[in-house]
Amino acid sequence: MDLLGQLVNIKFYLLGSYPKGDVGGLLLNIIMALMALGLSFGAGALLGYSRLSCRLYIKIPSMAIVETVRATPLIMIIFWIYFFLPYIFGGNVTLFWSAVVSLAIYAAAYQSEIVRAGIIAVPRGQLEAALSTGMSRYKAMMYVILPQAFRIMLPSFVSFFVSLFKDTSTVFIIGIIELTQAGIIISQREPDKIYAAYVSMGIGFWCVSFAISRVARRLEERIGVFDLESIRPDACRDEFMLLPREKKTGEGMTPAACEPEDSK
């Protein structure tokens, strides 16, 4: 009942004090995630790509950047940017930009690893095949290597985006009224219904995360990710389970679990 009671606050959960004040709530989480992704995509791809270089003066700087960021908790990055950005750009950096820049830096480092792993996973023979038909290195990358790398990357990219979206909640710490902060404010207004506020926040994050992975699956099927089986949430492999076998099937790798019962 308390949970249904939270419907009164739904506008605050979803939009913050918009349109009277700034956009907030869940919409702000979505906006921050998308902007961080947009800002970091190019940098992340470039960092991942240059880390593959054998030239140390290209490889080492990108490696240093990526490893430093990855070794730092997101919350530290948020604080650093929050305190240092005003030094560089003067006092007029808004909370919003400070949050988006922190998330973008964090996202760039993780994306670079996804890009690097994706490119490196394309078999060597593919480049040789492309070059041997007379393609330049650039054409081979554009038409043969990157399209394959992209398909390999897509599943990890999607799960990264879902985590990035959830990580946007961390910026509540500098006082941005996104979904978490909105929920905290509501729970403080009505301390007796505190659990209802926290469950509502959870539902909000869940819905958007679920929607992202659904949309992503469509996309993955459309562009033909090679290993569709592995991203199918309903895929099952009973033969890997170290449990007594349920059905009378062989020890082999038969797709036993998903087959109908014997017709004997």
Added chain:
Amino acid sequence: MIKFIATNKWFKDRHVLKNINLEIAKGEVIVICGPSGAGKSTLIRTINKLEPIDDGEIIVDGMYLSDPKTDLTLLRAEIGMVFQHFNLYPHKSAIKNITLAPRKVRGLSKNQATDRAEKLLDKVGLIHRRDAFPVQLSGGEQQRVAIARSLAMEPKIMLFDEPTSALDPELINEVLDVMTSLAKEGMTMVVVTHEIGFAQKVADRVVFMDDGEILEEGTPPDIFVNPRHQRTKEFMSSVFHIPIFDANQEED
């Protein structure tokens, strides 16, 4: 058409091509054989400069490979290459595998490239598999598509590096048949293979390599039946199960 002049290559301190001298005429079919690690793949890959050489010169259709000004894309557009593991583009259908390079390198229109690709698919007997993706094709079918992909650039030379050694025995012949008809049409071919039947039927010359060197070269009977070097004899008997049959001894 192809000329190796005192070519040497090292991988670190390993001398993998030792003073190679070899001349291959237009329309000739050369089979290269020899034990694993002899440098056969390295040799064939130097012809389109997938492997650069350290010393000497290779001249392919008038282009000097050690000259840094040689345009590698022009060179490679004239040389088709077929690999042991096919290396088809897994994200493209058979027909798109074939049309990619003609469109992007030769600048053919989509229709021109598709027409050409369909003719080639027909030639390798796979027109009915036109829209299949590589994962849906058998090894033999994949290799035939790979051959068609190379031919679509209308190359002057075709290189084959063990094109059938990743195939099940019953699929080997379909690939060798395509290669045989290609040879009959007068294509210049350099083939690394241990398919003795193919070599005897199609090769103009057989080159035997061992430990980075060309140990001997000659007509198929010269090399298979009547080799001069003990090393060649041993290899032939072990790989081809040809009994060591010494013609010289018989003449004695």
